[in-house]
Each structure stands twice: as C-alpha cells, then as structure tokens.
Amino acid sequence: MxxxxxxxxxxxxxxxxxxxxxxxxxxxxxxxxxxxxxxxxxETHADSHGYIMERAATMVLNFRPEVTRFIEQSNLVAKKSMLAPIVRRYMMHDGKLVTVPTKLAAMVSSPIWSLAGKLRMLTEPFIRKGGHENETVSEFISRRVGREVLENAMEPYVSGVLASNPDLANAYSVLPRMTRLERRFGSLTLGIFMHKVLGRRTATPKETFSFKGGxxxxxxxxxxxxxxxxxxxxxxxxxxxxxxxxxxxxxxxxxxxxxxxxxxxxxxxxxxxxxxxxxxxxxxxxxxxxxQYAPVTVVHTGFERRSIEHPLDGTGFLIPRRAGVAATGCLWMSSLFPACAPPGRVLLTNYLGGARRPEVEEWDDERSIAEILRVLTPLLNIRDEPEMVRIDRHREALPLYxxxxxxxxxxxxxxxxxxxxxxxxxxxxxxxxxxxxxxxxxxxxxxxADELAQSVVSEKTYSLNKHPAISDVDASREFEKSVLTD
Ligand SMILES: Cc1cc2nc3c(=O)[nH]c(=O)nc-3n(C[C@H](O)[C@H](O)[C@H](O)COP(=O)(O)OP(=O)(O)OC[C@H]3O[C@@H](n4cnc5c(N)ncnc54)[C@H](O)[C@@H]3O)c2cc1C
Structure with a gap:
C-alpha cells in the first residue's frame, strides 16, 4: 500500500x-x-502605506476555457480583480513614449515603423512557408514580417515579458501559436484571419485579471x-x-x-x-x-500622482534593446489595478536585467534605483523622487527556452x-x-487520474487470476463489484 x-x-x-x-x-x-x-x-507584499506589490506574476492574461473553468471551480470568481478598461500600450522609441498600434489604420500612421518596414509587413501573406524546429524567434519573425517588427515589437516583448533573448530563444517553444499558424495556414495573416472566422463561436473572450489583495x-x-x-x-x-x-x-x-x-x-x-x-x-x-535561467530585478516605485506629468493612460511600456539601457519595461500597476496604490499615489513596477543584461543581479540597490530613475524621469516627466521604493531580486527568475x-x-x-x-x-x-x-x-x-484508474483495474485483474477456484463468471462479477465500489 x-x-x-x-x-x-x-x-x-x-x-x-x-x-x-x-x-x-x-x-x-x-x-x-x-x-x-x-x-x-x-508572492504579494502589502506595505503599511497601502502599496500592494507583486514579487513575480502581476496578472493572469487569459484566453483559455480551461483557466476560466479552473477559476470557477476553485471558487475564485468573486475574488478576481479585473484590469481597468484601458487598452493603450506604450513603447520607448527614440527616447520618447509612443503608443503601440493595434489597429491597421493606426499602424499606417505609427512612427514605430518606417515606410519600408510597413511595406515589408504587407508582404507576409506572400512569403513561402519555411522554418524548422530549431529556428530562433529572431529568424522566424524576420523571415515572416521583417527585421523592424523584430526590433521594435518582438524583441522588447521577449526581453521584457519573458526575460529572454530572441536571438537565442526557440520559436517553436516561445511562439507556439504563431509557428503553428504558419505550419497550418502557410501565413500568419491568413492564419489569424481563419482563426477569427473559425473561432468566433467557441473562443473564450480575452480577459486580464489579478485577485483582490493580489x-x-x-x-x-x-x-x-x-x-x-x-x-x-x-x-x-x-x-x-x-x-x-x-x-x-x-x-x-x-x-x-x-x-x-x-x-x-x-x-x-x-x-x-x-x-x-x-x-x-x-x-x-x-x-x-x-x-538556463535568467535573473530579474524588480524595482517597485511609488510616487505622488501630482509629481508625474504623464497621464499614465495605459498598461506601461516596453524598452527595445537598441535603447541601450538595462531596464526592459515598466508596468503602471495603479493604472491597471487602482487598489494597489494609496489614494493620490501611483505604483510603477520596473524590470531590470533578464538575458539582456544578466550582470544586473550583482548591482546594489542604489545602482538599480538610479538606472530606473534615469529611464523613467524624462519619459514620464517626473518632478520628485519616489516616496517608496522596494526591490525584489530573482537569481533564477525564468527559464530561458x-x-x-x-x-x-x-x-x-x-x-x-x-x-x-x-x-x-x-x-x-x-x-x-x-x-x-x-x-x-x-x-x-x-x-x-486515467493511469491510476487503469492500474487499479489491472491490479485487480491480476489478483483475481491468482485464484483459480473462482469461476470466470464469479471472477467477472467480483471484478465488476470491486471496480464499481472503488
Ligand atoms: C519577475 C516576474 C514577473 C512575472 N510576471 C508574470 C505575469 O505577470 N503573469 C504571468 O502569468 N506570469 C508571470 N511570471 C511567471 C510566473 O510567475 C512563473 O513562471 C510561475 O510563478 C512559476 O511557477 P512554478 O510553480 O513553475 O515555479 P516556482 O514558483 O519556482 O515554484 C517551485 C517551488 O518548488 C519548491 N521546491 C524547490 N525544490 C524543492 C524540493 N526539493 N522539495 C520541495 N519543494 C521544492 C520551491 O521552494 C518553489 O516554491 C513572472 C515571473 C517573474 C519572475
């Protein structure tokens, strides 16, 4: 037993x-x-002033019915804290914050991509299917949509969200849905279109949430x-x-x-x-x-709202590698979940290091804070010092695929x-x-659960076979009874 x-x-x-x-x-x-x-x-840390800070995961970005069911069955629906209805995402571009376009019309006028870059994107449906299981994210994205999308969108995502390096990260593992779309439909554009058409009736609506209390x-x-x-x-x-x-x-x-x-x-x-x-x-x-794992340093900064000029009307921003800084991104946590900062204050959570700059894990608090403020201050027009700073260090934050x-x-x-x-x-x-x-x-x-059920059945069959005195009919009755009562 x-x-x-x-x-x-x-x-x-x-x-x-x-x-x-x-x-x-x-x-x-x-x-x-x-x-x-x-x-x-x-792990959530709530300080005595009312800042609620996350050491690692800040939110769940869900589009899977299994997660929806899991949350419901775990009686967690009433404890969910939904993301405030903001859709803007920012990117650091040429020393300024620009919005990341999500609609075609905005994409055409966006300064993030040059005319040549935009034209290259438009050729995606005509690029022949290719790739292999060993392909890197950089190779996959450059091949399908061009180098500008890699440098201005995918690299900041892979570095900022996954603490990884697109030149080394495996496309099949890091972008499983995208690479599958290419394999199935021959093109991402066609794949996304078909996915929308086919998935309309069954798709779980996208939702992003945390929980009350973090x-x-x-x-x-x-x-x-x-x-x-x-x-x-x-x-x-x-x-x-x-x-x-x-x-x-x-x-x-x-x-x-x-x-x-x-x-x-x-x-x-x-x-x-x-x-x-x-x-x-x-x-x-x-x-x-x-x-391999990458180290990440999380620097939480709390400011008086009036000391920041920027409207903070988005999720935060990512930083491409060509900006040459060790910070990879900043989440405007109090814009996403207003309850995580005291009234009249804002909480900005910043990420440093990852595979882009692993040496950052050796930096002391002073140097880590200085690097973050050097990036934040001009971008958000910050007039005062933060009233609260907390640092969380992960020596092995995330596995690198x-x-x-x-x-x-x-x-x-x-x-x-x-x-x-x-x-x-x-x-x-x-x-x-x-x-x-x-x-x-x-x-x-x-x-x-299936394997355990099967092994119960085979163990019982084995023990019944060891008793030849029991007739086949008796054996099958015993067997049925034992399985049903288990
Ligand atoms: C900075 C950061 C930000 C993130 N942001 C997000 C986000 O916003 N959204 C999101 O979805 N994800 C996010 N993630 C990712 C997510 O938080 C992690 O991938 C996830 O929490 C890892 O869970 P895990 O259980 O696999 O591993 P872990 O959380 O590492 O758990 C492993 C556990 O095993 C225990 N253990 C180790 N050895 C033994 C042993 N011999 N015996 C018993 N116990 C042992 C450890 O103590 C540990 O508790 C973030 C991660 C980081 C680092």
Whole structure:
C-alpha cells in the first residue's frame, strides 16, 4: 500500500494547480514545499502605506476555457480583480513614449515603423512557408514580417515579458501559436484571419485579471483546499523505486521523513528536478541541468500622482534593446489595478536585467534605483523622487527556452516514458505564464487520474487470476463489484 496516491513536490503555481486538478479528479494528494509558504515565485507584499506589490506574476492574461473553468471551480470568481478598461500600450522609441498600434489604420500612421518596414509587413501573406524546429524567434519573425517588427515589437516583448533573448530563444517553444499558424495556414495573416472566422463561436473572450489583495490570494485559496495535504518546510532529497511505488525521502525541520506514492509530480525548478532524477536517468538529468535561467530585478516605485506629468493612460511600456539601457519595461500597476496604490499615489513596477543584461543581479540597490530613475524621469516627466521604493531580486527568475528547446523537450518526454509514474510539471515545460501552468496542470492531472484508474483495474485483474477456484463468471462479477465500489 502506498501512503498517498500522488505526491506533488513543489508548491508554486505549477504544483498547486496540479494538486488542485488531481483532487478534483478524486485522487488523494500530498504536496511538499520546501519553504514556509505556498506560491513559489508568486508572492504579494502589502506595505503599511497601502502599496500592494507583486514579487513575480502581476496578472493572469487569459484566453483559455480551461483557466476560466479552473477559476470557477476553485471558487475564485468573486475574488478576481479585473484590469481597468484601458487598452493603450506604450513603447520607448527614440527616447520618447509612443503608443503601440493595434489597429491597421493606426499602424499606417505609427512612427514605430518606417515606410519600408510597413511595406515589408504587407508582404507576409506572400512569403513561402519555411522554418524548422530549431529556428530562433529572431529568424522566424524576420523571415515572416521583417527585421523592424523584430526590433521594435518582438524583441522588447521577449526581453521584457519573458526575460529572454530572441536571438537565442526557440520559436517553436516561445511562439507556439504563431509557428503553428504558419505550419497550418502557410501565413500568419491568413492564419489569424481563419482563426477569427473559425473561432468566433467557441473562443473564450480575452480577459486580464489579478485577485483582490493580489496574486497571493490565488495561491492561498488553492492551498486552503481541505483535500490537499499541504506540507510546508518539506524538502524532497531523494526518490527511489519501491516495487510499483515511488518512495520519496525528505527532510522537515532537520528531521528525515519518507512517503510512498503511486505517482510523483516534480513541480520544482529544472536543476532541482535534475538532482532528484539523476540516479534514475543520467540523460534526463543532463537535459534538465542544461536549462538556463535568467535573473530579474524588480524595482517597485511609488510616487505622488501630482509629481508625474504623464497621464499614465495605459498598461506601461516596453524598452527595445537598441535603447541601450538595462531596464526592459515598466508596468503602471495603479493604472491597471487602482487598489494597489494609496489614494493620490501611483505604483510603477520596473524590470531590470533578464538575458539582456544578466550582470544586473550583482548591482546594489542604489545602482538599480538610479538606472530606473534615469529611464523613467524624462519619459514620464517626473518632478520628485519616489516616496517608496522596494526591490525584489530573482537569481533564477525564468527559464530561458534557448537553443533547440523544442528538441530538448521532446527528448525529456521520451526519457519520461521509461519512468512510469514520474511527471514533470513546472514552468520550463509548456509555458511560463500562470495561464499556461494551469492549462498544463489540468491535462497532466487528467492523464494521471486515467493511469491510476487503469492500474487499479489491472491490479485487480491480476489478483483475481491468482485464484483459480473462482469461476470466470464469479471472477467477472467480483471484478465488476470491486471496480464499481472503488
Ligand atoms: C519577475 C516576474 C514577473 C512575472 N510576471 C508574470 C505575469 O505577470 N503573469 C504571468 O502569468 N506570469 C508571470 N511570471 C511567471 C510566473 O510567475 C512563473 O513562471 C510561475 O510563478 C512559476 O511557477 P512554478 O510553480 O513553475 O515555479 P516556482 O514558483 O519556482 O515554484 C517551485 C517551488 O518548488 C519548491 N521546491 C524547490 N525544490 C524543492 C524540493 N526539493 N522539495 C520541495 N519543494 C521544492 C520551491 O521552494 C518553489 O516554491 C513572472 C515571473 C517573474 C519572475
């Protein structure tokens, strides 16, 4: 007998999502988290003045029905905090902030692209289908829509939102929907058009939201599910095979402990998974160890509203690499979610480093703040110093889907087939966003529940076959009864 059906290791959003999805499938789950709280990277900090700041994920950008259902089933709908109805996005361009055009008419008059760049974009439907699984984001975007779109739109997105580098990032892994559109329809323009036409009846409307009190509300609500046995301060140190079960040995407050489970899900960063898997599959451990992570420094700045001239009428801005600064972007958090700053104040959350400037992680507070103010002050016409600054540093913020990442993940999947009952469910596999984590977790949970149900059936069949005194008819009746009562 195992102690638990599934042991999930790692209590970030990946581990919490899969634990939640498994208990919904009727599976018994224990969840180990090495730190003293759930959430992993996700953590909200509310200061005594009323600023509410996010250490990592600030919001969920959703267009997937699985996420909508997950939020509903987790009784989180009433706790959602919707994005204020603003649509403007800004980009730093030639030392100024310009709006990023989303409509065709605005695109024609936008200063972001030259006439040649605009004409190049228009040729997209006529570019022949090409590409391969090893292609970089830069190669893919330049090939389809031209270098200007890469430098003025895709590079700032990949650097600012994913902390990555488009010259190294794998297009199949980072832009899975776009690359699929090309493979299916031969062109992005045609693909988007067809997608709109075909998807009109079924598509989930896009919505962006956080939660009342911040993103910690999400993780705290999930962990409060009484069917999940959450064990904080529990670090997994070894996994061994014990018959058809897995034994996980760990430590909690200096004391050793162990649990047997029919299946184990590793929802920990790639290097931690590599350490646990090394005794079982040297190649798999090597593939996981080879995944690089980028550091990111988050600088939260609070200002009196009157000290900033800019209307702050948008989501914030991204910064292209040719601007030559270490900052990658700034979110105008209080424009998005007004409750995250006290009345008469604004909260601007700034990002530094990533793969563009990894050395920034060594900068001290003074240098990090100075760099941010050097960028913000002229762009937003700021007259006074910030009244509040908080810095959050992530040494390993996000996994970089660099090199032939698509091939790497295929090899990881192949290796896992030789380790039945072991699963990898974390942000280096299938997308880094909270949305992608929830979607992947649900499909893995479904697969695990199916495997557990099948193994119950085969174990029962095996034990019945060991009793020849029972007739076939009796056996099949016993079998039906046992399956139905399970
Ligand atoms: C600065 C920043 C901004 C972001 N902004 C957004 C955003 O706005 N929207 C969005 O959707 N996403 C955003 N993301 C991405 C998202 O926050 C992360 O990808 C996601 O939270 C990672 O979740 P995870 O569970 O995979 O990993 P983690 O959160 O890293 O969780 C892994 C957990 O495993 C635990 N652990 C490790 N080893 C062991 C062990 N041996 N035993 C037990 N436990 C162990 C760790 O303590 C940790 O809690 C952002 C990320 C960063 C860094």
């Amino acid at each position: 195992s102690d638990v059906e599934v042991l999930v290791i790692g209590g970030g959003i990946s581990g919490l999502s899969i634990a939640t999805s498994l208990v919904r499938e009727g599976v018994s789950v224990e969840l180990w988290e090495s730190s003293g709280r759930p959430g992993g990277k996700i 993103m910690s509300t999400l993780v705290e609500s999930l962990v409060s599910n009484p069917n999940i046995r959450f064990r904080s301060g529990h670090t997994a140190v070894e996994i061994t095979k014990k018959g058809s079960y897995w034994r996980v040995t760990g430590s909690a407050a200096g004391t050793g402990l162990s649990v047997t489970a029919r299946q184990v899900v590793l929802s920990v960063p790639a290097k931690a998974a590599a350490r646990l898997l090394a005794p079982h599959d040297h190649d798999l451990a090597g593939l996981l160890r080879g995944i 660099h090199g032939n990442y698509y091939g790497r993940m295929k090899q990881v999947t192949n290796c896992l087939q030789q380790l039945p009952g072991l699963h990898l469910e974390a942000n280096y596999r299938g997308g880094v966003s909270v949305r992608d984590r929830i979607v992947c977790a649900q499909s893995t949970a479904h697969r695990i």
